[in-house]
Amino acid sequence: MKKKFLMGLASVFVLAACGNGATTEESDTIKLGGNFELSGGASAYGTLMDEGIKMAVAEQNAADGLLGKEIEYVSYDNKSEPSESTSVATRLATEDNVVAILGPATTGAANAQSPAVTRAKVPAILPAATGDGVTMDGDSVLEYVFRVCFQDSFQGKALAEFAQTDLQATKAVILVDNSTDYAIGLADAFKETFTGDIVAEENFTAGDTDFKAILTNIANLDYDVIFLPGYYEEGGLIIKQAREMGIVQPILGPDGFANSTLVELAGADNVDNVFYASHFTPNSEDPKVQDFLADFEAEYGKPADSFAALAYDAAQLVFDAIANADSTDPQAITDALAATEDFEGVTGTFSFDENHNPIKSAFVIELQDGVEVGNSIVEPAK
Structure with missing residues (x-):
């Protein structure tokens, strides 16, 4: 180039x-x-x-x-x-x-x-x-x-595996945007793969801006990780409100988090221990x-x-x-x-499978203070 x-x-x-x-x-x-x-x-x-x-x-x-x-x-x-x-x-x-x-x-x-x-x-x-x-x-x-x-099923499974192996999580909370097939499919894939306990599942809708009620419901529960399938608009606001309420557990998101607006909405100081699936890393x-x-x-x-x-x-x-x-x-x-x-x-080297899907790896990006500080690679199943 x-x-x-x-x-x-x-x-x-x-x-x-x-x-x-x-x-x-x-x-x-x-x-x-x-x-x-x-x-x-x-x-x-x-x-x-x-x-x-x-x-x-x-x-x-x-x-x-x-x-x-x-x-x-x-x-x-x-x-x-x-x-x-x-x-x-x-x-x-x-x-x-x-x-x-x-x-x-x-x-x-x-x-x-x-x-x-x-x-x-x-x-x-x-x-x-x-x-x-x-x-x-x-x-x-x-x-x-x-x-x-x-596919969503791959990234949902990849994030569940990451939660278990990299974060050693045995208990999870899911906050899912129940207005999109995207988020619902991700949540289903996560639940199918995660072998620990899902201690709570709370729903929100695309366009919501106040998440204090669902965050209050999970604030005092015993869990190791939050899985948040959704897009950056709601994701950024949920991260901000969760951290301001003192919820410190790691937050996992899908590729819908991969936009700088997520950090702008959440505030960089609040974007600690946030991980998301990505097709690409600039690092x-x-x-x-x-x-x-x-x-x-x-x-x-x-x-x-x-x-x-x-x-x-x-x-x-x-x-x-x-x-x-x-x-x-x-x-x-x-x-x-x-x-x-x-x-x-x-975004990687790939071939197509028989269903026109690429056979490729996923990255799980780690954000601290709103900045990528590391990434892990999840390989597709052989």
Whole structure:
């Protein structure tokens, strides 16, 4: 990666309002689509993902593109709404005639998109939709849906194993966002794996801001760890209120904690003994990771997080599939994606399993005073 690759992103992307005909083998460009949460509740994830892809496209174009052609990236805002995700996917596939779609960020939006990409026979690569079954239709794999992130069941189990082995926890409390399938699935996976006692389980709802009642219910119980499946908005506030009430037990969270807003909401002084599952660590010594981080900060003036890294890998995965297929035909790209083995990204090296899920490791990040001070690696089951 060279800094000279990151030249004037605005000049690289044509964010067209409508398509200009199908991308064919004779076209001068290869058109990719982005379906992301650029506004609404999940915009903190979607915006960074969109930026990660733009950077990947700029680098690839500066290195002479693909198959002798320039890559054109067209992205639209799904507004963090599943119905908008469907509309964006349909627009990209049928009007803009993209050869592949990157995104969306969340499981609900990804599920809403799947029928559209299946009808259009255009592959979709999901950077961070972790919900179990998002690549499946019942017992059948969705031919055109892939992801580069691990599943919720894997991270829920990984956090339970971490609680038992690294934190030596034998008693746990679960505080779960019962308004999202994401959090409920994580809680179920944790409970299936944790061999100790679940001494209490309290529920909250996305959008809540006052958690004193549920925290009061657990304040005087005997337990070793709190598992908090949910997103950074509520997670940050719960951490703040828990620590201010004198609750000092370690708090475990999922990849939904992986945003700097978590620390801003909680206050850095309160973010001690907080651990969360992540697809990526900026403390990696891998030169590829460090180059990515330096280039992203140079281009956007802010640090990349795991969501930017996942999206960057999703774009690189598409480039790799197009090169391996030696074609811009969506079906050829789909077949090449399914055959991916040992893809080396900034979030790790992986191959796809038969259900289009990556076989990859997870990191458990440790935060003290709001700063990452260590990480552990949890390997997938053999």
